[in-house]
Every structure is written in structure tokens, then in C-alpha cells.
Amino acid sequence: xxxxxxxxxxxxxxxxxxxxxxxxxxxxxxxxxxxxxxxxxxxxxxxxxxxxxxxxxxxxxxxxxxxxxxxxxxxxxxxxxxxxxxxxxxxxxxxxxxxxxxxxxxxxxx
Numbered sequence: 001x002x003x004x005x006x007x008x009x010x011x012x013x014x015x016x017x018x019x020x021x022x023x024x025x026x027x028x029x030x031x032x033x034x035x036x037x038x039x040x041x042x043x044x045x046x047x048x049x050x051x052x053x054x055x056x057x058x059x060x061x062x063x064x065x066x067x068x069x070x071x072x073x074x075x076x077x078x079x080x081x082x083x084x085x086x087x088x089x090x091x092x093x094x095x096x097x098x099x100x101x102x103x104x105x106x107x108x109x110x
Contacts, residue, residue, distance in 0.1 A: 001103045008110055009102070010036060012094035020055075021075040021093050026067035032108055033066035039102045045070050048100050049093070070097075 006012070006025070009032045014023040025040060027033040042057040049057075055073030062069060072093070 002106050002109045003101050003103050004109055005098060006036075006040070006100050006102060007098035009104060009108060010098070012098050014092070014094035014097075016076055019074055019076050021053075021072040023070045023072065023094050023097050024067055025070070025094075025097060026065060028066070029108070030066060032104065033063070035102055035104050035108070036068055037061065040068060040100065042070070044100065045072070045097065049075065049096065052093075 009029075010025055010027050012023060012025045014021060016022065023045075025036060027036055040059075042059045045059070046053055046057040049072060053072045053075045055075065057073070058071040060069040060071075061067075075093075
């Protein structure tokens, strides 16, 4: 097993809906998707964004796309129209998620 950052085995994109951030995470390989499903839990995502996310984190599975979608509630300090944050629309949160580490079988490391 190898410990890698998500950026080595997955891709992500993020955005907003008001004060909630939305992060999509996907894998190109079924075996990597299985790792994502097992290790990238709502609890880990909330802990990873503990300084930003003040609400719950919901996770939706999209197995046909080999993807997970996370909704981080109460994260954007009011959202694009209300917040003074540099990234009030959550566009960079996907990059932050890709910093999270996961353990993958050695043969899945690029």
C-alpha cells in the first residue's frame, strides 16, 4: 500500500450554491473509485475543511460516473454576494480536497 494525495489518483471540481460548497471528486478507474468510496467519507471531508466548514457534509455516490459529490453546508460565509472571503464561491475547494491523503494499492500509483 502507498499513501498518496488524492490529486495523484483523482480529479475534482467545486462551486457554490449560496453558503454551501459543492465538490465533485471522480476517478478514471473502478479500483480507485472503490478507494474513494471507502476512504473519502463525509467525516474526513469535514475534518479536512474544519477551519471553513461549520455545517454538515453530505456525500452522494454516482457509481456510473465513478464519482462522489460532497455538499459542505455553512462553508462560504454567506456566499458570493455576502462574503468578504477571497474565494466566496468555493472555486478553489476542489484543490484543497485533492490535498487529502488516501492509501491505495501500489499498482494504482501513477
